[in-house]
Amino acid sequence: MSTTATQAFAGAGAANDNRTAEERVEGAMGAFARSFGATVAWNMESCIHCGMCADACHFYIATGDAKYTPIWKAEMFKRAFRRESGAFAPFFKVLGLKKKVTLKDLEEWQELLFDSCNMCGRCSLICPMGLEVAELIEIGRRGMYEAGLAPKELADRAALQAETGVPEEVEKPYAELLKEIGEKHGVDVVLDKAKADIMVCAPRNDLNRNPSSVAAMVKVLNKLGADYTFRSDAIVAENYGYYAGSNGLQKKIAKRVVDQAKKIGASLVLVPECGHAYYSLRWQAAELMGETLPFKVRHVTEYLAEQVEAGKLKLNKVDGLPTAFHDPCQIVRKGGVTEAPRTLMSELGVNLKEMFNHEGFSFCCAGGGGMNDIERTRPLRLKAQEVKLHEVDDTGAKRFLTSCSDCRVAFDDAGEHFNWDKKTESLVELVADNIKE
Structure with missing residues (x-):
């Protein structure tokens, strides 16, 4: 070299x-x-x-x-x-x-x-x-x-997040962004409740790029009457210490979430549509902390599927549009959350067209592991993403869903580059838009 x-x-x-x-x-x-x-x-x-x-x-x-x-x-x-x-x-x-x-x-x-x-x-x-x-x-x-x-892009974000809880310099605190999202979308966001059964996190990407996904999650939680709260000191779901390869920073970032969940007596920490956040918190945090966590960690699709199966969440049937679903690697292949999104899609009556490589064998979005944040990787990312876009097209699908914010960012970037005729949509948003009143 x-x-x-x-x-x-x-x-x-x-x-x-x-x-x-x-x-x-x-x-x-x-x-x-x-x-x-x-x-x-x-x-x-x-x-x-x-x-x-x-x-x-x-x-x-x-x-x-x-x-x-x-x-x-x-x-x-x-x-x-x-x-x-x-x-x-x-x-x-x-x-x-x-x-x-x-x-x-x-x-x-x-x-x-x-x-x-x-x-x-x-x-x-x-x-x-x-x-x-x-x-x-x-x-x-x-x-x-x-x-x-x-890479500087990952190490700098990891260091900043470990120090402040936020992996980027922001004009407004994320707590203010949450309030604004609630006001704009007409949902009541519960923030900094002293005690709650569920502590909820949000992806940085959705706060900045897809706020409707955050609003959708809040809407469903409110409809279910869930005892939940966001915490100003632990809003962000991602863990840049995991991306950067620093066990020390990863532990410090995870500890912020763990400490806040303990403080409010939560029995459940709900991870939003974010793959690496789910994997690092559910499968690595306890080992890093050296203790058994006093709460469960679940991905939002797991939680919503449980509510459907318990009869607490009823959904309207959607149109019969042929739909492909991308299985996020960290949630499905490495996390085991295979059936939950399909339970939700079945309840919605989604006309699911599985890709040839799906569930545990699904190809990655090519943006995970921090690659979305490293601009120099874009040419290689696009080559891999083109393979995936063709696989989606081969299903004949007209709608494309996923349950990870990083995947949406990656596919949106690739879609814009290749003039793709599909927009990557959030499964949780589809759920929120079709709750039976």
């Missing part, structure tokens, strides 16, 4: 990091070493180089470039493991069979770990040996962060 290219991929700490190259590499190696264990050892030693993970990755499919093979993206981590902790580590060192990782190696690998991976987990699902390839890439990101090589 040229010097110019390496500089283009320099991370948040690269320009201002006063550590020596060796110290930065040691930071990465330390992050890797903290992850070494029996499960990681299995993942490191069990790859049979069959190439099936390549055929699972939309970036490889869209480009045919072997460097996008998922397991190759974990090569730096594998090299460190085999040199430092593997069964034959002494031989690798003495014979020089595995060279020591250098800062230049890490700089070159930043593109593969952050710019061409959504951590969607499709490679892990398809691996015949059961390797958690996406988990290895997540560990790789942690090493990059410790070396000061996480």
